[in-house]
Amino acid sequence: MQNNAQLTTIGFDADDTLWQNEQFFRLTEKRFAALLADHAEEGHISARLLEAEKRNLAIYGFGIKGFTLSMIETAIEITEGRAQASVIAEILAAGRDMLGHPIEALPHARETVEKLAGAYRLLLITKGDLFDQERKLAQSGLGDLFEAVEIVSDKSAATYARIFSRHGDGPEKSMMVGNSLKSDVVPAIEAGGWGVHVPHELTWVLEHVEPPVAAPRFRRIADLSELPGLMESIGKAG
Known part of the structure; x- marks a missing residue:
């Protein structure tokens, strides 16, 4: 040429x-919604997560780490501060899985x-x-x-x-x-x-x-x- x-x-x-790339975010979002299924519907959880991501872009920037922090923030909000440590640990594990995906x-x-x-x-x-x-x-x-x-x-x-x-x-x-x-x-x-x-x-x-x-x-x-x-x-x- x-x-x-x-x-x-x-x-x-x-x-x-x-x-x-995006498919891993979508799959992790579903995993996250399943974690909080006892507290809210999947659509509501996704909407609250998107709101957190919008707020946090200027602070954390783009990428998996900011997404993970936004999931933690959303879990705390949706459970009104009652999110168990095991839930937070599962969110962190999901973030690590994304960072290690081939x-x-x-x-x-x-x-x-x-x-x-x-x-x-x-x-x-x-x-x-x-x-x-x-x-x-x-x-x-x-x-x-x-x-x-x-x-x-x-x-x-x-x-x-x-x-x-x-x-x-x-x-x-x-x-x-x-x-x-x-x-x-x-x-x-x-x-x-x-x-x-x-x-x-x-x-x-x-x-x-x-x-x-x-x-x-x-x-x-x-x-x-x-x-x-x-x-x-x-x-x-x-």
Whole structure:
């Protein structure tokens, strides 16, 4: 594949773009609801947990550790302070299980990254807990294909402008690929780059926004196998 002057750098999201992530949160949430089944219905427990997560994002950030602390907080609230130590211990065990879960690569992730690595400068741009993201990247076996890895506390237009200027030729010649419209696509386009949405069947509700269909640099693909062809079509158009 030949590179083109229009695009030189591609940023990839990690969780639910290259490997599974959200499904483990959903399974753990069900485990958590079962623990508190004597105190409230599953729907109510999930709603209270989401409220706690929203409150705590600015304090704990994204990731499993913040999720675990939010579960503990929710358990205390729902039981009106009567949560048993065994329940708290079970929540902590669930968090540890999540942190130790093996990586499950998504379809076409490896072959796509390998195919594009020789033609473009590839970056991994992900948010969440530093240790957990480093662990997952190491287990994925994809680390050597990325010229830089950025683990950030949040993703904004300023974040992408800074990263694409530091590691690439600026956002105008860069593309971000990910499953989250809110974190991966919209802010990358706002920074002046391209945003490619790769939908995942499970996406956290707090990551939902309307697709920027009117933006000239917005694209949507069914899965990562379509990315090399998209790059070629953009190159020809440019």
